[in-house]
Amino acid sequence: MNNDTIAIIGGGVIGLSIGWQLLRNGQQVEIYDSNKAGRAASWVSAGMLAPVSEAGFEEMELLNLNLESIKQFPKFAEELKEDSGIDIDFRTEGTMMIAVDRDQAEQLRRLYEFRKKIELPVEWLTGSEAREREPELSPAIKSAVWIPNDYQVDNRNLILALIEAVKKRGGTIHEHTPVESVSVTNDSISGITINGEEKTIKRVVLANGAWAREMKGLPDNVRPPVRPVKGQILTLRMTKEFTLQKVLRSPKVYFAPKKDGRLIVGATVEEKGFETFPTAGGVKYILEEAWEAVPGIYDLPLEEINVGFRPSSRDNEPIISDTPVKGLYIATGHYRHGILLTPVTAYEMAGIILNDKPSELIKPFSLLRFR
Amino acid sequence: MSELKFGDKVLQSRLIVGTAQYPNPDIMLKALEASGTELVTVAIRRVNLEDDSEESLLNLVKDKFDVLPNTAGCYTAKEAILTAQLAREALGTSMIKLEVIGDDETLFPDIPELIKATEKLLDDGFTVLPYCNDDPVTCKRLADMGCAAVMPLGAPIGSGMGIRNPYNIMIIRDMVDVPLIVDAGVGTASDASIAMELGCDGILLNSAIAGAQHPVKMAQAIKLAVESGRLAYEAGRIPRKLYAKATSPIEGLITSSTPE
Numbered sequence: 001m002n003n004d005t006i007a008i009i010g011g012g013v014i015g016l017s018i019g020w021q022l023l024r025n026g027q028q029v030e031i032y033d034s035n036k037a038g039r040a041a042s043w044v045s046a047g048m049l050a051p052v053s054e055a056g057f058e059e060m061e062l063l064n065l066n067l068e069s070i071k072q073f074p075k076f077a078e079e080l081k082e083d084s085g086i087d088i089d090f091r092t093e094g095t096m097m098i099a100v101d102r103d104q105a106e107q108l109r110r111l112y113e114f115r116k117k118i119e120l121p122v123e124w125l126t127g128s129e130a131r132e133r134e135p136e137l138s139p140a141i142k143s144a145v146w147i148p149n150d151y152q153v154d155n156r157n158l159i160l161a162l163i164e165a166v167k168k169r170g171g172t173i174h175e176h177t178p179v180e181s182v183s184v185t186n187d188s189i190s191g192i193t194i195n196g197e198e199k200t201i202k203r204v205v206l207a208n209g210a211w212a213r214e215m216k217g218l219p220d221n222v223r224p225p226v227r228p229v230k231g232q233i234l235t236l237r238m239t240k241e242f243t244l245q246k247v248l249r250s251p252k253v254y255f256a257p258k259k260d261g262r263l264i265v266g267a268t269v270e271e272k273g274f275e276t277f278p279t280a281g282g283v284k285y286i287l288e289e290a291w292e293a294v295p296g297i298y299d300l301p302l303e304e305i306n307v308g309f310r311p312s313s314r315d316n317e318p319i320i321s322d323t324p325v326k327g328l329y330i331a332t333g334h335y336r337h338g339i340l341l342t343p344v345t346a347y348e349m350a351g352i353i354l355n356d357k358p359s360e361l362i363k364p365f366s367l368l369r370f371r
Numbered sequence: 372m373s374e375l376k377f378g379d380k381v382l383q384s385r386l387i388v389g390t391a392q393y394p395n396p397d398i399m400l401k402a403l404e405a406s407g408t409e410l411v412t413v414a415i416r417r418v419n420l421e422d423d424s425e426e427s428l429l430n431l432v433k434d435k436f437d438v439l440p441n442t443a444g445c446y447t448a449k450e451a452i453l454t455a456q457l458a459r460e461a462l463g464t465s466m467i468k469l470e471v472i473g474d475d476e477t478l479f480p481d482i483p484e485l486i487k488a489t490e491k492l493l494d495d496g497f498t499v500l501p502y503c504n505d506d507p508v509t510c511k512r513l514a515d516m517g518c519a520a521v522m523p524l525g526a527p528i529g530s531g532m533g534i535r536n537p538y539n540i541m542i543i544r545d546m547v548d549v550p551l552i553v554d555a556g557v558g559t560a561s562d563a564s565i566a567m568e569l570g571c572d573g574i575l576l577n578s579a580i581a582g583a584q585h586p587v588k589m590a591q592a593i594k595l596a597v598e599s600g601r602l603a604y605e606a607g608r609i610p611r612k613l614y615a616k617a618t619s620p621i622e623g624l625i626t627s628s629t630p631e
Binding site: 057058059225272273 | 397417419424428
């Protein structure tokens with residue numbers, strides 16, 4: 001490691017993809033993960049790319065960023081395949097938002113009207129029309145909204161591809177190697193401590209998700225206001241007789257079918273800190289709501305019950321930013337949109353580091369908005 | 372405008388606001404501030420009492436508001452009692468908004484379990500604020516047991532259907548002397564005004580603000596609605612009449628043209 005090396009703390013999709021883009025731009029990169037790379041929130045995610053279905057009433061800047069990122073996905077996936085040989089299964093079958101009862105239909109109507117108003121492509125479907133497009137839906141479905149441009153990827157392949165691509169481009173990934181603290185001297189990054197030993201380094205990207213706030217050595221003014229938002233999520237195994245193609249989302253649960261036969265069903269949203277265990281209530285909630293929307297899941301094998309921590313900032317929007325500490329960059333707070341925002345985060349963060357200034361697109365996501 | 376008093380609390384604001392379902396913590400804090408509330412309620416089972424991180428929901432609200440813990444999500448007296456005890460230990464308050472849910476579609480309260488939990492918690496020194504039906508006899512019973520207030524629903528939790536049975540609320544007002552707070556059902560500002568005009572001492576709500584398209588604006592609207600409803604109640608409205616009564620007196624000024 002020499003003085004020009006960029007250290008990235010956190011080997012999830014955000015840290016890995018920033019590292020990979022920096023490597024492609026000729027930088028030297030070392031990535032540190034306290035565990036196995038990519039096995040926290042990135043692994044547990046469902047891989048949905050959902051700028052339209054996730055659009056919030058007061059989140060216009062985030063919507064812009066999300067739309068920009070999904071636009072970048074084809075190029076990103078292609079570059080990644082070049083460097084890794086791994087296909088991330090970028091699927092463009094679209095997404096259907098569904099309403100299982102009268103109250104959900106009212107709620108869906110409101111979400112539909114809002115999307116119409118801001119000119120996002122959406123199409124209103126009756127219950128019967130919805131079931132023609134997705135025969136596994138329950139007869140109870142009242143109405144649905146078709147969203148042609150919300151896609152998905154296989155997030156686990158994305159992680160494996162990024163790990164390969166980083167290695168291929170000459171980067172190093174140090175797994176099971178927690179960075180214990182960062183050192184700041186005269187408002188500049190001067191080192192990181194690993195295994196009790198301080199290494200000199202000038203540039204650090206803090207990308208350790210929900211744990212970013214807890215990094216030791218950060219001055220208070222650059223400590224990102226990030227908390228973990230717990231999610232429980234299930235993996236079912238689809239059969240020959242039962243296969244979904246599209247992403248389905250009710251107001252309570254979603255289904256993301258993967259090419260390899262996994263059906264990801266999630267998720268709870270819990271303000272429970274770092275509570276690591278799944279709960280009976282969480283699993284009951286997901287399965288009950290899921291079964292109501294798609295009764296055919298009843299006999300599917302339940303393969304996994306996972307818990308992840310969405311890194312969530314005070315306003316649930318990402319922090320992709322340089323900081324008042326020279327050489328310290330932060331990329332966290334991606335909340336529900338980590339996989340979707342991976343391309344734009346990687347390209348923009350590489351831009352911030354290499355050009356020494358943020359683009360107009362990324363400026364709203366500065367750490368400084370919380371001061 | 373007069374103050375709201377219950378237990379050892381004296382509140383200038385007659386609005387108690389919940390902390391769930393906001394788009395994000397930043398909007399939650401801004402909405403709570405815009406609502407003018409001094410007391411916010413937190414579902415103890417939805418947070419992690421051991422999480423002392425500065426960004427945890429509990430810590431964010433604790434800094435600026437008094438916290439009224441609630442037992443949302445409890446289906447038995449036993450769970451509710453345990454939750455109240457955990458809340459008292461963790462937050463150092465003996466106030467508890469007591470919810471014991473009897474049905475998970477309507478979230479209507481389970482009154483036998485509620486009475487059981489109330490009895491035990493009162494005996495244990497708690498200041499109990501029970502979420503209950505808009506049933507006058509239940510409310511009277513809870514008040515007589517020693518609850519610091521009664522909190523009947525206006526409509527099911529989160530339904531936004533307003534005050535569905537104003538006559539029951541009026542009877543409850545007549546029958547109980549402790550503060551009467553409508554808990555659940557308010558969907559928009561006018562619902563809050565209606566409840567206050569009926570003589571309620573306060574409003575507790577969550578979804579109406581958190582679920583609005585613009586929560587901060589709605590918080591301000593409901594603040595004003597609660598104030599204006601209360602002022603109208605204190606001012607004393609005119610009686611309803613079937614026929615018009617001219618604002619300027621005209622009797623004697625016009626001679627009748629009808630024949631004798």
